[in-house]
Structure formats: C-alpha cells, structure tokens
Amino acid sequence: MSEHKTFKDKFDDTCNFKSISIQGLMLISFTVVSAVIVFVLEIIFYKFFSIQSAQTIIQSTKQVTSQTTTNLEDYLQQMRQLSDTLYYNSIKEIDISNATCETEMNMLYEANKDKLISFALFSEDGKLIAASPNADLKDDVDVKTQQWFLDAVSEVENLHFSLPHVQNLFDDSSIRYNWVISLSRSVSLNDHGKMCEGVLLVDMNYSYIEQILNSVNTDNTNFYTYLIDGSGAVIYHPKQMLINSGDYKENNMKAALYKDGLHNEEFEGENRNVVVDTVGYTGWKLVAVSSANPSIYENRVRYIVILLVAVTFLILMFINRFISRFVSRPLYVLAESISGLSQGSKKGLEILPGATSEVKHLGEVIHFYEQSNERLVHDIVKEQDEKRKSELDALQAQINPHFLYNTLDSIVWMIEEGGKQKDAVFMITELASLFRLSLSKGKTIITIADEIKHGKNYMNIQAVRFKNHFIYDFDIPEEIEKYCTVKLIVQPILENAIYYGVKNMDEDGEIHVKGWKENDDIYITVSDNGFGIPEDYLKTILSDTEHKKAHGSGVGLINVHKRIQLRFGEQYGISIASELDEGTCVTIHIPAVPYTEENQKALEEGTYFEKE
Numbered sequence: 001m002s003e004h005k006t007f008k009d010k011f012d013d014t015c016n017f018k019s020i021s022i023q024g025l026m027l028i029s030f031t032v033v034s035a036v037i038v039f040v041l042e043i044i045f046y047k048f049f050s051i052q053s054a055q056t057i058i059q060s061t062k063q064v065t066s067q068t069t070t071n072l073e074d075y076l077q078q079m080r081q082l083s084d085t086l087y088y089n090s091i092k093e094i095d096i097s098n099a100t101c102e103t104e105m106n107m108l109y110e111a112n113k114d115k116l117i118s119f120a121l122f123s124e125d126g127k128l129i130a131a132s133p134n135a136d137l138k139d140d141v142d143v144k145t146q147q148w149f150l151d152a153v154s155e156v157e158n159l160h161f162s163l164p165h166v167q168n169l170f171d172d173s174s175i176r177y178n179w180v181i182s183l184s185r186s187v188s189l190n191d192h193g194k195m196c197e198g199v200l201l202v203d204m205n206y207s208y209i210e211q212i213l214n215s216v217n218t219d220n221t222n223f224y225t226y227l228i229d230g231s232g233a234v235i236y237h238p239k240q241m242l243i244n245s246g247d248y249k250e251n252n253m254k255a256a257l258y259k260d261g262l263h264n265e266e267f268e269g270e271n272r273n274v275v276v277d278t279v280g281y282t283g284w285k286l287v288a289v290s291s292a293n294p295s296i297y298e299n300r301v302r303y304i305v306i307l308l309v310a311v312t313f314l315i316l317m318f319i320n321r322f323i324s325r326f327v328s329r330p331l332y333v334l335a336e337s338i339s340g341l342s343q344g345s346k347k348g349l350e351i352l353p354g355a356t357s358e359v360k361h362l363g364e365v366i367h368f369y370e371q372s373n374e375r376l377v378h379d380i381v382k383e384q385d386e387k388r389k390s391e392l393d394a395l396q397a398q399i400n401p402h403f404l405y406n407t408l409d410s411i412v413w414m415i416e417e418g419g420k421q422k423d424a425v426f427m428i429t430e431l432a433s434l435f436r437l438s439l440s441k442g443k444t445i446i447t448i449a450d451e452i453k454h455g456k457n458y459m460n461i462q463a464v465r466f467k468n469h470f471i472y473d474f475d476i477p478e479e480i481e482k483y484c485t486v487k488l489i490v491q492p493i494l495e496n497a498i499y500y501g502v503k504n505m506d507e508d509g510e511i512h513v514k515g516w517k518e519n520d521d522i523y524i525t526v527s528d529n530g531f532g533i534p535e536d537y538l539k540t541i542l543s544d545t546e547h548k549k550a551h552g553s554g555v556g557l558i559n560v561h562k563r564i565q566l567r568f569g570e571q572y573g574i575s576i577a578s579e580l581d582e583g584t585c586v587t588i589h590i591p592a593v594p595y596t597e598e599n600q601k602a603l604e605e606g607t608y609f610e611k612e
Contacts, residue, residue, distance in 0.1 A: 038313045057290055058262060061223065061275050064216050065288040068225060069277045071212050075204075076282060078115065079183050080159060082108055083202050086119065087187050091200065096129055097192045105132035117167055117178045117203040123189065124153070124197040134170040141169055143199075148182040152199045156186035161282050163233055164206045179206040181235070209236060222291040230283035232256035255287045264292060407431055410465050423464060430460045445567070445603045447595045448515070448522070449481035455490040455513065462498055470502045470509035476524075480517050484593040484603060486567050489560045493526045493574075493586045496557065501530025501584055522592050527585040533578040541576060557586070564590060567603060 090104040105119040109132045120131040126144040128137045143149050151160040162182040180203040189198040209227070217224050217238040226237040232253040234243065242248035251267040251274075258276045265272055275288040411427050414420035434457035452474060459472050494511065502509020515524040533541065542561050561573040568591055578584040593599055593608070602608035 034313060038309055041312055042309045054292070057223075058273055058275075061273065061288050061290050062262070065225065065275045065277045065286055068212065068216050069279055069286050072209065072227075072284075072286065073280050075115065075208060075212065076161075076279070078112070079202055079204050080281070082112060082116070083159070083183060083185060083200060086202075087185070087200055091121065091187055091189065091198075095190045095192065096123075100130050102130045102132060102135070105130060109133055114205070115208050116205050117180050118170065118201075120169065120201040120203075121187075122149070122199045122201065123191075124199070129189075129198065131170065136171040137169060138171055143169065148184040148201060149199055152184040152186045153197070156197070158185070159281070160184045161229075161284070163229065164235060167203055178203075180204060181206055181209065214238070223289070225286060225288045226250065226252070227279075228252050228256055228285050228287065230256060230285070235284060252287070256285065258285075258287075407461055407465065427461055427464055430457045433457045434461065443600070443604065444487060445484050445595075445600045446487045447481060448476070448483050448485045448524075451485050451487060451490055452476050452481070452513070452515075454488070455494055458491045458494055459511070462494075466498070466503070470498070470505075470511060472511040472513070474513045476513070476515040477517075480515050480522050480592075482595050483517075483522055484595045484599060485522075485590055486563050489564060489588060490524065490526065492556060492560050493588070496586075497526055497528040497530065497584070500533075501528035503530075505530060517592055520592050522590050524588040524590075525585055526588075527583060529583040532580040532582055533576070533584055534580065538576060538578055542574070560588075564588070567606075569609065 086101065086104060086108060090101040094101060101121065105121075109116070109119060113133075118131060118133060121129040122143055123129055126142060126149070128135070128143075131137075148160060148162045151162075160183070162184070164179055164181055167178045167180045183202040183204055185200050187198050187200045189196050213225060213227060213236050224238050227235040229235060232255065234240065234250065234252055237243055237250060237252075239248045239250075243250060249268060251265060254265070255274060255276060258274065260276050260278050263274045263276065265274055271292040273290045273292045275290075277286045277288075278284070279286060407427065411424050411431075414424035414427065434454060456474060463470070463472070490513070494513070497511050502511060509528060509530055511526065511528045513524070513526050515522065517523075542558055557574060557576070564573045572589050572591065575587045575589065576584065577587075593603065599608060
C-alpha cells in the first residue's frame with residue numbers, strides 16, 4: 001500500500017514538506033516570482049513615497065506659513081490696539097492747547113518698549129505736539145514730506161503701514177539707528193475748542209518682525225519665507241543684504257500678483273513651490289518658498305523603499321508555507337466576511353477557530369481599521385460642520401465701532417444743545433432696537449420682517465445724524481416678511497449706499513428698498529441715485545483678494561455675499577449694477593424658505609438642504 005501512493009497522498013506529503021526536492025523546487029520557483037514582485041513593488045513604492053514626501057513638505061510649508069501669518073497678525077493687532085487706546089482714551093479727551101498726552105504715551109511705551117520704538121503726535125502742519133520716549137525733533141526734519149505723513153493725510157479713514165526704514169525724526173543721545181515700520185493714522189484734535197486734523201505715529205520695532213520670521217528661516221536652503229507689501233516691495237527677506245547688493249534675485253514682483261494658496265513657478269532655472277498667505281489689515285503677503293525638485297526627496301524615499309522592499313521580500317519568501325489547504329479556508333471565510341462588510345453587512349468579521357495567528361491578526365487589523373474609518377468619517381463631518389459655523393460666525397462678528405461712536409456723539413450733542421431731548425430719545429430708542437435685532441438672541445436666521453425693521457432703525461438713526469440730507473423708503477410686501485433670511489445683510493448695503501452713494505451729493509439723495517417674491521426665490525434691492533461705481537472697480541468688488549473692505553460697518557458687500565452663500569448655497573448671494581453719476585442697485589437673492597421653528601433650526605445647523 002505504501003509503495004502505491006495516490007496523487008492525494010503525494011500532494012499531502014508535499015504540503016507537509018516531507019519531500020525535500022519538492023520543497024527546494026517550490027522555494028526556487030517562489031524566489032523567482034518573489035524577485036519579480038519585489039522589483040515591481042520597488043518601483044511602485046518609490047513613486048508613491050516620492051509623491052507622499054513632496055505632499056508632506058508642501059503641507060508642512062502651508063502650516064508654517066499659516067502659523068507665521070497668525071503671529072504677524074497678532075503683533076500688528078497689538079500695535080493697532082495701542083494706537084486706538086492712545087487716540088480714543090487720551091487724545092480725543094484733551095484740548096491740546098492746555099493739556100498733553102505725554103503721560104499716557106510714556107506709560108504705553110514703557111509697557112511695550114520691546115515691541116515698538118516710539119509714539120509721536122503731529123498737527124496737520126507738521127508741528128510736533130507730543131512724543132515718547134524722545135521729544136526732541138531734529139531741526140532738519142520736515143515731517144510733511146515723510147511718506148507715512150502723506151499717506152495719513154491723504155487717506156484719513158485708514159491705518160497705514162510703511163516699508164522698513166531708519167527712524168530719522170528725533171535726536172537720540174545714544175546715536176542709535178533704529179529700523180522701524182511706521183503705523184500712521186489721521187486723528188481729530190481739539191485746539192481751543194475747535195476741531196482740527198493731526199497725525200498719530202507709532203514706530204514699530206522692525207527687529208520684532210525679524211524675530212518672528214527668523215524663527216522659521218533655518219539654514220535649510222530648500223525652504224525659506226519672505227515678506228512683501230501689496231506692490232511687491234520686500235519688507236523682510238533672509239537674504240536682504242544680498243538682494244540690496246544685487247548678488248541675489250527674488251521673484252517678489254510676480255509673487256505680489258499671486259492669490260493666497262499654493263503656486264508652482266520656475267525662477268532662475270529652478271522649479272519651486274510657493275505658498276502665499278495675506279497678512280490681514282495690511283495687504284502684506286507672506287511668501288514661503290520650497291524646492292519642487294524631486295531629487296531632494298530621493299535620499300528620504302530611498303531608505304523607506306529599501307526597508308519596505310526588504311520587509312516585503314521576507315514576507316513573500318515565507319508565504320509559500322501558508323498556501324496549503326490548512327490556511328486556504330480561513331482566508332476564504334475571512335474574505336467572505338470582508339465582502340459582506342463592504343456591502344453593508346452588520347454581521348461582522350468571521351474568523352475560524354483553527355485559523356493561523358496571521359489570519360486572526362489580519363482580521364483584527366481590518367476590524368480595527370474599519371472602526372477607525374467610521375470614526376474618522378464622523379470626525380471629518382463634524383470638523384467640516386464646525387469649520388463652516390466658525391467661518392460664518394467670524395463673518396458676522398465684524399461690527400464697526402465708529403457707527404456707535406458717531407451715534408452716541410450725536411445723542412450727546414442733542415442733549416447738550418437743549419430742546420432736542422425728543423430727538424435724543426428717538427435716537428436712543430432706535431439704537432436700542434437696532435442692537436436688540438442685531439443680537440437676535442444669538443440667532444443667525446431671522447424673519448425678513450425683523451431684518452427690514454433692523455434696516456429701518458439704522459436709516460432712522462442715519463437720517464437724524466445727516467440732518468435729512470437724503471430721503472428713503474421701504475417697499476416690502478407683507479407676503480415675504482414671514483420668510484427666512486440671514487440677519488444683518490440689508491444694513492451693510494444701506495451703509496454703502498449712504499457713505500458711497502448719497503452722502504456727498506450736492507442735491508438730495510434718494511435710497512429705495514424694494515422686495516418681492518418670484519417663483520421660489522425672494523429678491524430685495526437697495527438702490528440709490530448717488531455717484532455710482534467705476535466699471536473696473538465693479539468687476540472686482542466681490543473678490544476676496546482684490547476688493548478692499550469699505551469704510552462703514554466693516555462687514556462689507558463681500559461678507560454679505562459670502563454669508564448668504566454659506567447658508568443657502570453658491571447660486572445665491574448679491575449682484576451689483578451701477579452707472580457713474582446715475583446710481584447703484586444692489587440685489588439680494590435668497591430662496592423662499594417659510595420661517596418656522598423647524599426651518600430656522602435646520603438652517604442654523606446647515607441641515608435644511610440635506611433633507612430635500
């Protein structure tokens with residue numbers, strides 16, 4: 001019997017490795033197959049990890065750029081706050097003919113002297129009123145010719161940031177040459193009870209900005225960052241001296257035209273990845289440059305590929321020990337259960353008790369990753385929802401204090417004038433109603449009726465402030481008042497109509513608000529007969545990167561447009577039509593969603609359109 005073995009017996013002997021020659025043949029055959037597989041895997045792994053390595057470097061560059069931009073914005077925000085504090089808490093409160101603000105300047109300087117060089121206040125004719133820490137102005141200095149002074153006088157409503165320069169205003173006994181960036185603004189001064197204009201100067205310490213940027217610029221020649229203004233002029237560069245001497249070139253003029261995000265460029269024969277991020281309120285751009293040459297990833301990828309290929313080869317060399325029927329069925333059962341999972345089965349993975357430890361481990365790993373994938377998908381959905389809500393909240397949180405200051409000043413004037421108490425009461429009542437509707441108990445979605453009431457409150461206040469310099473009317477039918485809208489979308493448009501449409505007209509201006517329902521959509525227009533908008537500016541007014549926020553509420557047309565799209569979709573928002581010397585018409589386009597508690601909650605949570 002033993003001399004006449006069946007084919008099954010011989011196969012069993014082979015599977016149990018009782019035949020040395022068969023085992024050797026299998027090993028030789030499998031080695032050849034393994035070598036081919038390893039070679040193919042080496043090529044695949046090399047390509048894969050090269051791409052992954054490049055993407056990792058790009059992502060790291062974006063994170064470094066974003067964090068550096070945040071650090072710069074935090075510093076510049078501190079400087080703006082110091083300027084605001086000095087202006088509103090000191091300069092506006094004194095009569096410069098008999099009082100000075102040097103005490104407050106000195107206090108602020110001592111508290112922040114590591115971040116700034118000096119404060120200075122000048123009259124509109126260039127005369128020094130107060131300064132800290134040094135108040136001795138050089139005899140040969142004419143501040144009226146300084147660019148920071150000219151910028152502040154020519155654009156009185158803005159804050160202005162200069163390019164780096166050596167401060168040359170004051171006599172310094174230590175003979176120090178401080179590099180500064182000047183923050184200047186136009187301010188109102190009280191001189192013998194009369195209001196006049198002046199310029200407040202805050203000279204920021206340029207070395208503080210250098211420290212922020214030097215911290216991310218290492219000796220790595222494959223990565224560096226530099227800072228430019230909106231026109232491309234270099235504010236900071238790690239090779240500034242070489243650039244000034246003409247021994248090094250930078251693509252800064254082209255970088256000034258880039259939008260925020262990742263760009264690929266070829267400069268001086270080198271292929272580079274460029275990440276651009278705009279620094280808020282300044283128009284500055286932080287530019288991060290890294291090499292896009294694949295050769296820089298080769299060493300890193302080579303070691304990874306060698307390791308993976310070695311591991312893969314070892315695994316493949318031993319796989320032949322598990323091709324027998326002792327492991328085929330557990331693998332088949334496991335594959336069936338995985339297939340069931342892919343089709344939505346809730347049964348879970350099935351692993352036979354007699355399966356090898358490798359099969360069990362494989363099943364456990366797949367089960368772990370299946371659970372991890374579910375958690376990851378849930379976290380991603382939650383993160384995106386929170387990001388959308390945060391972005392919307394950030395857009396809605398931009399409220400301009402100047403409107404409140406000016407309104408309160410008008411109320412104080414009415415009370416002090418005498419005989420205008422009724423007007424003051426009216427202004428206070430309208431202001432209270434306006435802010436009550438602005439808060440809306442924390443709601444973002446309100447009725448059109450409440451939004452229009454908010455606009456009327458605002459226009460009532462502005463009509464008193466501007467002494468009825470313009471007329472206005474609201475034509476909103478009752479049928480659309482019970483539909484949903486995003487709050488604070490009409491008032492910013494009314495503000496633009498006043499400040500840029502009819503405020504400076506020689507004859508009485510007109511502002512008309514009209515609404516109607518058409519099919520399943522609602523339209524609200526705000527039109528004026530003002531100066532109109534130039535055609536070239538009209539094309540970019542709703543652009544994130546080119547449109548500058550208008551003076552007024554600080555929300556602006558672009559924010560109104562984005563807030564509507566965040567809640568209702570890209571097909572909605574605002575459109576603008578304008579002709580010079582004829583007027584402007586801004587149209588709000590939103591869907592007709594009846595205002596109910598269920599709809600309001602769904603729109604707040606961003607789930608309304610998902611259920612349709």
